[in-house]
Amino acid sequence: MALTSLKDRVRAATAEKPVGAAAVPAVVVEGAEPEELRAAEQADGGKATDTVMAWLERYGDDFTAALPSHVDVGTFMSAVRTALPSLSRCTPASLLQSLLTCARFGLIPDGRHAVIVAEGPFAVFIPMYQGYVDLMYRSGRVGSVHVGLIHEHDEWSFEPTAPPPLDFVHKPRVDLPKAERGEAILAYAFTWMTSGARSAVVMLSREDAEAIRDEHSKAYQRAEESGKADSFWHRDFNAMWSKSALRRLHRLVPMSAELVALAKADDAGDAGDVQVIHALTGDGAELLAEAEVAHRAAEASQEVAVRPLPAKGGGGRGRSRPKKDRAAGRASKRRRAA
Template identity: 65%
Template structure:
């Protein structure tokens, strides 16, 4: 009997049970080709909610995987509830890529609500895209960052930047909030900086529009693909100022304390922009921990040199037990 509605076709295509030994990496590599559920077109707008409900029911089969990936403070039902709103726009994606993108999002403890993260379709592939608020969230979780500031400077705002002046006198921004958007003029700069829990402030990262465009042109495969196809539907097309601000925020990784989790988020974000599989790493991965520690050391060195304070002892990286005594001799004072 022919399936008469889109809802019936989605239900029929999503009845396959998940493999018992499925893992995040396996979900990233299996089912390389599109399957019927991923190729369906929402031919009738009235069926959109039905499609989302059926697709959500299919994802709920993987509830244990999402529960294991999510941190304790995020309920799996709340996570999947946020996912539902985006599902009608993701029915063209392969199931493997959709599961992988959602599991990656869950692994970082970010909800795909449009503020912290987004699951976006690139061709037949679902891609996890952390947003600026997602980066801020992970910076706070590091325990070393007290506050994060990201802003946009309009043409007629009052601002001043003197890199040679001591922090916080080197940078000021007074938005002309009493003026209308038209009176404030176009955005001319994006900036970001952090205050540490130690009381020190990071360097201020400032990006011009030209800087943001260079980042977009060099690193975003999604932008190039959308431009070449004439679709103009990448985030760089539809939300340029948000991506501009996010780029300034990302540049902070060179001058703020980093956690292994934040290093992993940057790598996953870069892979998505480059059109690569977003394979995530465990936070205890030695390479990520080393990168995070190096970023922390750079952040410490970037602070106001005129500020007198006792430098903390360098953190000793994990070493084999036999070399522990030697490592103590090499620790910085």
């Protein structure tokens, strides 16, 4: 008998094989478009989502173990339920992987801190800039993080040679309708440290963001080549623009092992690689070492030691001549002796 409803197909897919992240068959509705899936989901009263949620609940212990203590499992799974209709064509293995990776970083897939998106048949975890901000706060070294977009008619000034906080001012024209504020022209990011120091201000133009997208985002490249234009750069350019500015800021502020791991997982998802292995687990010795190097670089003095120049003159006492000159001198002496 043909499986005509979304619920029947999902139920059949999740019941055919034994439980296991890699062994569970794909939750797929052949030939259906996302709009059709959402319509079928609504017509079905949400029962297809109930079926998938019931399957995910089998991994309840794994989610509880992955989530930090400050994140409520119920809140996390409520956000997952909301996201599921757009992920109906993804394989369960990739769905479980992306959700567990998201959980290990303690981020809620609510569209603000993180999202789970469909890249073809695979579910991919994408941390948003607010997720990066959350992890920066958790490091204990960052007092406040500021990320924003400057629009054409906003009031702003940027003078890198002036001392903080006089070097940068942004006064958004929130009194104007969005249409009158104009297009976004710059993204920026900076932090105030708990020590009272402020980082440099990262400024990123639209052209800079497009260059980062074109050169580094494999997901964007795949979407362009396929003609689908469905990467997150296509879906929400401004969010990715802001996140790019924040990621550049990581070079200027102390980084935690969690932040290093989050960036690696983000890059792995964009490249189409397994993300869960990049999440911080155990003691994370390698990531902790990388974070410590970044921390020292961020807090190191910008002063460069100047090596004293050799004294001028005709070869003062104690000054050694180059080997080439000494050899030439010995050869000259031999010729005079001969």
